[in-house]
Amino acid sequence: MLAAFQGFLDELRVAGLPVSLTESLDAFEAVRHVDLVDRQAVREALAATVVKRAEHRPTFDTVFDVWFALGYRPALLVEEGEDGDAAEVDDADVAAMLEQVLETGDRVMLRTLARLAVTRYAGVVPGRLLGTAYHLHRTLRHLDVDGALARLLGGGGGDEDAGASAAPAAALERRLRADDRRAHSERFRAEVEAEVRRRLVAERGAEAVVRSVRRALPEDVDFMHATGEELTALRRALRPLARRFAVRLARRRRHRRRGPLDFRSTVRHSLSYGGVPAEPRFRHRRPSKPEIVVVADVSGSVAAFARFTLQFVHALSGQFSRVRSFVFVDGIDEVTRLFEGADDLAEAVQRVHTEADVVWAEGHSDYGHALVDFWQRWGGEITGRTTVVVLGDARNNYHPPEAWALGEVSRRARHVFWLNPEPRSYWDTGDSVVSEYSVHCDGVFECRNLRQLTSFVEAIA
Numbered sequence: 001m002l003a004a005f006q007g008f009l010d011e012l013r014v015a016g017l018p019v020s021l022t023e024s025l026d027a028f029e030a031v032r033h034v035d036l037v038d039r040q041a042v043r044e045a046l047a048a049t050v051v052k053r054a055e056h057r058p059t060f061d062t063v064f065d066v067w068f069a070l071g072y073r074p075a076l077l078v079e080e081g082e083d084g085d086a087a088e089v090d091d092a093d094v095a096a097m098l099e100q101v102l103e104t105g106d107r108v109m110l111r112t113l114a115r116l117a118v119t120r121y122a123g124v125v126p127g128r129l130l131g132t133a134y135h136l137h138r139t140l141r142h143l144d145v146d147g148a149l150a151r152l153l154g155g156g157g158g159d160e161d162a163g164a165s166a167a168p169a170a171a172l173e174r175r176l177r178a179d180d181r182r183a184h185s186e187r188f189r190a191e192v193e194a195e196v197r198r199r200l201v202a203e204r205g206a207e208a209v210v211r212s213v214r215r216a217l218p219e220d221v222d223f224m225h226a227t228g229e230e231l232t233a234l235r236r237a238l239r240p241l242a243r244r245f246a247v248r249l250a251r252r253r254r255h256r257r258r259g260p261l262d263f264r265s266t267v268r269h270s271l272s273y274g275g276v277p278a279e280p281r282f283r284h285r286r287p288s289k290p291e292i293v294v295v296a297d298v299s300g301s302v303a304a305f306a307r308f309t310l311q312f313v314h315a316l317s318g319q320f321s322r323v324r325s326f327v328f329v330d331g332i333d334e335v336t337r338l339f340e341g342a343d344d345l346a347e348a349v350q351r352v353h354t355e356a357d358v359v360w361a362e363g364h365s366d367y368g369h370a371l372v373d374f375w376q377r378w379g380g381e382i383t384g385r386t387t388v389v390v391l392g393d394a395r396n397n398y399h400p401p402e403a404w405a406l407g408e409v410s411r412r413a414r415h416v417f418w419l420n421p422e423p424r425s426y427w428d429t430g431d432s433v434v435s436e437y438s439v440h441c442d443g444v445f446e447c448r449n450l451r452q453l454t455s456f457v458e459a460i461a
Contacts, residue, residue: 295326386412
């Protein structure tokens, strides 16, 4: 059992959760005080000790469900002869059992039907590497759970609107019965999913299955390939992450106030100790916050990356003396005004995409023209306190790169950095001209997710 819990904690670390040695010891201590047969109690005890952020909980739950798929359900292991029992039941019997389960919610029958349905319909074949979602969808499609539920709600008085002219008590009873049937449906779906997961773990092992189904943490989601659900999770995680990050930057800045050793002052104060420099003296560092100028490509290929980067940088604006934002496709426009005083940064970013004047000719990325235009219109405002950050994949659609314009910006600015949302292996392939711009930058960084973005901002702040 100890090895199982240790393996689970190791898998959480692989998934990206920061589980320290102290938290591992806390987890082992916590499970000593709960009933190990109570799966939910074990889940909550472990979550209370190792999950520190709400957005990490879905990943924790996924790893837990897979890792302990067998350990907490020994009575439901696949038994010899189970497939034969499933073959003796026809589809009409399965449909009748499903309607009874949805009507009564009987837990024993619910688990029995889930086992029977997975055996009969899921198509779990030894050596066939398919994911949980495939087998779950296949099982539910054959069962037609939605159709069975609709028949019960329609034929069994589950229509909430039908009771408008009936007695209030009867209408309330119908609504409650309909809610119960929906709850039974959701419970049955969860049981089928758990059964599919258990079969896959029994076939392939927990390590293989958990790697195929675990959910990426929001900070590890690739900006350019995120699904709609992942983008929603990113939006939810961005503001809390920015607040925590701002606190960390402010704390680090306070701790860095001490400057270099002041040798003369140290020697002078050592006289009271007989010449022993018992109290080193340091020069006071003048606090300095950089001015940030963000120049972002907002064309379709990198729009999500630019959107989240702009939102994150402006959420941290208190850590910089000033933040100015420019966006471009083949034309360029300053959009700082859209962020000033904005309570909802997501709404401000949305306005960027609708109000910014960024199309000059054909509406395809033209880094060369945009950088020349930026230098000619705003280059004189770049100073030795300005850090310029360019966001984009440097795919120039075979237009002239005009890298000299970025060179002029670099000569005036304190630093110039380039953040590229593509993997390094894609750089300088096709129409990418990263290397032509990189010679004028203090650094070119791969920036595909929030984790890499926060590491970069921490370095320049």
